[in-house]
Amino acid sequence: xxxxxxADTTDESPLDAALSQIERAADLIDLDGDLLxxxxxxxxxxxxxxxxxxxxxxxxxxxxxxxQHDGVLGPYKGGLRFHPDVDAxxxxxxxxxxxxxxxxxxxxxxxxxxxxxxxxxxxxxxxHERVTRxxxxxxxxxxxxxxxxxxxxxGTDAQTMAWFMDAYSMQAGEAQPGxxxxxxxxxxxxxxxxxxxxxxxxxxxxxxxxHYNLQLDNMTVAVQGFGAVGENAARVLHEWGATVVAxxxxxxxxxxxxxxxxxYIIEETELGFADCEDCYEEKLPNDELLTLDVDVLIxxxxxxxxxxxxxxxxxxxxxxxxxxxxxxxxxxRIFEERGIPxxxxxxxxxxxxxxSYFEWxxxxxxxxxxxEEVREELGEKMLEAFAETEERVxxxxxxxxxxxxxxxxxxxVEAHELRGLWP
Ligand code: GLU
Numbered sequence: 001x002x003x004x005x006x007a008d009t010t011d012e013s014p015l016d017a018a019l020s021q022i023e024r025a026a027d028l029i030d031l032d033g034d035l036l037x038x039x040x041x042x043x044x045x046x047x048x049x050x051x052x053x054x055x056x057x058x059x060x061x062x063x064x065x066x067x068q069h070d071g072v073l074g075p076y077k078g079g080l081r082f083h084p085d086v087d088a089x090x091x092x093x094x095x096x097x098x099x100x101x102x103x104x105x106x107x108x109x110x111x112x113x114x115x116x117x118x119x120x121x122x123x124x125x126x127x128h129e130r131v132t133r134x135x136x137x138x139x140x141x142x143x144x145x146x147x148x149x150x151x152x153x154x155g156t157d158a159q160t161m162a163w164f165m166d167a168y169s170m171q172a173g174e175a176q177p178g179x180x181x182x183x184x185x186x187x188x189x190x191x192x193x194x195x196x197x198x199x200x201x202x203x204x205x206x207x208x209x210x211h212y213n214l215q216l217d218n219m220t221v222a223v224q225g226f227g228a229v230g231e232n233a234a235r236v237l238h239e240w241g242a243t244v245v246a247x248x249x250x251x252x253x254x255x256x257x258x259x260x261x262x263x264y265i266i267e268e269t270e271l272g273f274a275d276c277e278d279c280y281e282e283k284l285p286n287d288e289l290l291t292l293d294v295d296v297l298i299x300x301x302x303x304x305x306x307x308x309x310x311x312x313x314x315x316x317x318x319x320x321x322x323x324x325x326x327x328x329x330x331x332x333r334i335f336e337e338r339g340i341p342x343x344x345x346x347x348x349x350x351x352x353x354x355x356s357y358f359e360w361x362x363x364x365x366x367x368x369x370x371x372e373e374v375r376e377e378l379g380e381k382m383l384e385a386f387a388e389t390e391e392r393v394x395x396x397x398x399x400x401x402x403x404x405x406x407x408x409x410x411x412x413v414e415a416h417e418l419r420g421l422w423p
Pocket of ligand 1: 151353
């Protein structure tokens with residue numbers, strides 16, 4: 001285990017996890033060692049300083065990153081997060097997962113990820129804007145609509161992307177909507193982009209239920225995290241008849257064994273759950289949500305939450321990853337032994353980058369798709385990727401993560417072999 005690992009547990013760091021997952025899948029497809037060597041090294045890793053002015057006129061310097069992992073399939077693609085835990089190794093792990101996610105969904109993109117080491121709660125709106133604009137300026141030489149296209153991630157949203165796109169466009173001397181995705185529709189964003197990772201997570205739950213002959217409308221579901229991914233996954237599953245019994249935010253988990261009224265919660269909790277005591281039956285400590293006796297567990301908050309310390313206590317029959325990297329490899333092994341399938345992040349939450357691709361196409365063609373068109377195309381893409389993964393699971397007896405990685409690696413290997421090594 002490398003020095004990225006968390007000293008308290010035998011759980012691996014995100015980077016060690018991503019590398020060991022890729023190595024495992026490489027083994028399964030008998031991948032040539034040279035290609036594995038290429039895929040376990042990022043193409044580029046940028047670190048930038050971001051000086052910015054606080055509202056009180058003082059100046060602070062933040063650190064930002066952009067890691068571009070593999071560009072064989074097309075321009076690098078992946079989110080920018082604003083979070084105190086961002087570092088180069090975590091961005092590298094997340095960039096590897098983006099490469100695999102884009103390949104699995106058969107999108108013409110490579111993988112990247114970046115972010116700023118900052119807690120967005122410590123920034124006023126004006127400060128958030130100044131940090132975003134300066135970060136866009138620092139990254140300007142390393143990105144572009146045909147080279148690397150950032151998007152929202154934890155702690156960033158459509159407004160962040162609007163500022164980012166404006167800063168880039170001002171320097172380019174012309175509007176460049178294609179430089180980021182996840183923008184508001186009024187400036188070249190796509191309808192359905194914000195709901196997309198949550199919607200695709202719900203699709204993954206539905207398809208997994210079909211695979212295991214389970215009735216979605218008999219399912220109880222717990223969703224950790226009520227941000228863009230968790231909220232939309234809960235909303236869509238509720239619409240489709242599942243019983244969402246628990247959701248959570250940073251302050252706790254909100255539980256009702258008879259099912260939460262998700263549309264009411266979404267309407268009432270704009271200012272948080274503290275103002276909505278009739279939204280739930282019981283408030284539980286956050287980590288208890290992960291071990292509730294439910295049919296489906298959706299970790300949709302941060303990475304590493306299902307780990308060696310709690311995997312044996314998880315009572316769900318199916319886990320569907322809404323967040324990136326919520327299950328450590330140690331927990332994965334425990335779930336495999338216990339026969340609990342885990343539908344991996346690279347498949348389940350891939351709706352985000354898939355609709356980012358649709359947005360990028362709309363920006364190039366200057367044509368707006370309707371929400372219905374977006375949802376239909378997303379549904380088709382998800383079904384294809386799910387079916388390809390399912391085929392590996394059924395034919396080769398591998399886990400869903402291994403199956404998804406095998407499909408993705410096959411595409412990456414074919415592209416690397418066809419293009420060859422330059423010079
Ligand atoms: N941040 C999202 C993800 O982890 C989306 C990336 C994108 O749309 O480029 O998949």
